Amino acid sequence: MKTITNIGKYFIMLRYVFSRPERFKIYKNRVFDEIEIIGLSSIPLVALLSGFMGAVMTLQTAANMDSPLLPIETIGYITRQTTILEFSPTVISLILAGKIGSNIASEVGTMRVTEQIDALEIMGVNSLGYLVLPKIIAGVLTFPFIIILSIATSLLGGLVAGVQSGLVTQEDYIKGLRYWFIPGDINYALVKAVVFAFIITSIASFYGYYTKGGALDVGKSSTQAVVFSSIAILVANFILTNLILL
Amino acid sequence: MIEVVGVNKHFGEAHVLRDINAKFSAGKVNLIIGASGSGKSVTAKCIVGLHEVDTGQILYDGRNFTEMERNDRKEIRKEIGMLFQGSALFDSLTVEQNVMFPLTMFTEMSREEMRERANFCLDRVNLNNKNHLLPAECSGGMQKRIGIARAIAMNPKYLFCDEPNSGLDPKTAIVIDNLIKEITYEYQMTTIVITHDMNSVIEIGDHIIFIHQGQKWWEGTKEEILKTDNQEINDFVYAADFMKEIKEMLGKH
Numbered sequence: 001m002k003t004i005t006n007i008g009k010y011f012i013m014l015r016y017v018f019s020r021p022e023r024f025k026i027y028k029n030r031v032f033d034e035i036e037i038i039g040l041s042s043i044p045l046v047a048l049l050s051g052f053m054g055a056v057m058t059l060q061t062a063a064n065m066d067s068p069l070l071p072i073e074t075i076g077y078i079t080r081q082t083t084i085l086e087f088s089p090t091v092i093s094l095i096l097a098g099k100i101g102s103n104i105a106s107e108v109g110t111m112r113v114t115e116q117i118d119a120l121e122i123m124g125v126n127s128l129g130y131l132v133l134p135k136i137i138a139g140v141l142t143f144p145f146i147i148i149l150s151i152a153t154s155l156l157g158g159l160v161a162g163v164q165s166g167l168v169t170q171e172d173y174i175k176g177l178r179y180w181f182i183p184g185d186i187n188y189a190l191v192k193a194v195v196f197a198f199i200i201t202s203i204a205s206f207y208g209y210y211t212k213g214g215a216l217d218v219g220k221s222s223t224q225a226v227v228f229s230s231i232a233i234l235v236a237n238f239i240l241t242n243l244i245l246l
Numbered sequence: 247m248i249e250v251v252g253v254n255k256h257f258g259e260a261h262v263l264r265d266i267n268a269k270f271s272a273g274k275v276n277l278i279i280g281a282s283g284s285g286k287s288v289t290a291k292c293i294v295g296l297h298e299v300d301t302g303q304i305l306y307d308g309r310n311f312t313e314m315e316r317n318d319r320k321e322i323r324k325e326i327g328m329l330f331q332g333s334a335l336f337d338s339l340t341v342e343q344n345v346m347f348p349l350t351m352f353t354e355m356s357r358e359e360m361r362e363r364a365n366f367c368l369d370r371v372n373l374n375n376k377n378h379l380l381p382a383e384c385s386g387g388m389q390k391r392i393g394i395a396r397a398i399a400m401n402p403k404y405l406f407c408d409e410p411n412s413g414l415d416p417k418t419a420i421v422i423d424n425l426i427k428e429i430t431y432e433y434q435m436t437t438i439v440i441t442h443d444m445n446s447v448i449e450i451g452d453h454i455i456f457i458h459q460g461q462k463w464w465e466g467t468k469e470e471i472l473k474t475d476n477q478e479i480n481d482f483v484y485a486a487d488f489m490k491e492i493k494e495m496l497g498k499h
Binding site: 003022023110111114115118119121122123124125164 | 270295296319320321324326328330331333334335337347348350351352400406412440
């Protein structure tokens with residue numbers, strides 16, 4: 001019952017989030033601030049994770065290719081497909097749900113318990129629009145770039161690991177990357193990035209905004225934000241895969 | 247003037263406000279007092295619209311706030327300043343930016359005009375040269391004064407102060423009380439202060455409402471509250487020994 005109530009509250013929240021802003025200029029500045037917090041600050045983590053994951057994917061693929069019938073380019077091909085279709089858009093989004101989701105929920109939750117949100121409301125500011133909309137816009141704008149960056153570093157990591165280990169040559173790996181490339185797969189990854197960005201920023205904001213109590217409850221909200229945005233990402237991933245790839 | 251007419255409020259099964267009726271005049275410091283959990287903060291939150299009332303009306307100079315749509319309420323909210331118990335300053339903004347915040351949201355002022363107004367408000371609360379500090383770098387008393395400066399930035403008609411003295415030493419508490427009183431008289435605002443601090447009652451209370459068990463139990467002036475025979479009020483007012491001494495002194499005279 002509580003879940004259904006929360007889903008209802010979530011959609012009501014979205015209605016207020018997307019109502020007309022008081023001041024476009026203020027919101028624009030807030031979007032730039034959030035781009036820095038949500039997007040730019042995530043780049044080092046994403047690059048590091050993607051680079052190593054790409055390297056491991058390449059090594060594991062190479063290690064498990066026992067059949068002499070499989071061409072060596074398959075290593076690059078499998079790394080590319082895994083990275084573009086699942087690893088970068090989904091796994092990185094799940095990781096960012098932890099980083100960004102907990103950050104947003106604790107920030108907004110702290111504002112709630114310290115009455116800063118009440119202060120905004122008393123002034124006549126649409127607190128949901130002011131606090132949440134810039135986060136959603138920043139997430140939706142920056143996630144596609146983060147995912148592209150993740151794809152690039154993952155493939156680069158795979159190349160370095162494959163060549164350094166001597167399991168594949170640079171030419172074979174790149175040939176594999178180019179083999180039977182479908183540009184639509186990139187679109188699929190970017191659509192997922194946008195949807196997951198919306199899910200992470202809005203669900204985390206929801207749990208932060210409706211925090212009740214004190215510091216302990218802010219912690220609980222952060223945890224719930226990460227758990228429920230991760231579940232929502234997995235469900236959305238399943239639906240999008242059915243809609244786009246099949 | 248703010249009028250509260252027949253307000254009732256429930257939280258689940260709990261009936262926290264029972265038929266509250268009150269009038270708060272302009273140019274006076276109106277106090278809502280009562281023990282913890284009596285319903286005074288809920289009353290204030292209903293008046294400013296942070297809680298919706300179940301039945302009854304809140305009238306701001308005759309304008310029925312309870313029946314207004316969210317967007318229409320914004321116009322009245324621009325006329326409200328509020329000092330919160332914990333000051334509720336925006337952590338990420340400097341002192342000056344906090345005071346300028348309502349101006350940036352709702353006025354067409356230039357940056358320079360906003361800065362001038364912010365400095366005027368900060369001067370008014372005796373805070374100079376602190377513009378670039380963050381709230382976390384300020385003491386509790388300073389935060390309260392910044393809160394007052396932010397509350398008066400828009401030149402409000404109505405000022406709400408929720409426990410303005412909580413967490414402050416007695417000397418700073420008196421400074422804050424006097425500031426609220428001076429500003430109320432100077433700008434002829436309708437000021438409502440929620441408190442359980444008897445010093446504030448004696449220091450600044452022009453009109454006092456005592457809330458007990460969610461009901462308006464008593465209403466009067468600070469002189470009257472010290473002389474009333476009402477048992478619940480006496481239990482509240484004379485809980486501290488120094489207040490008992492004051493009562494004895496009053497009795498002798």
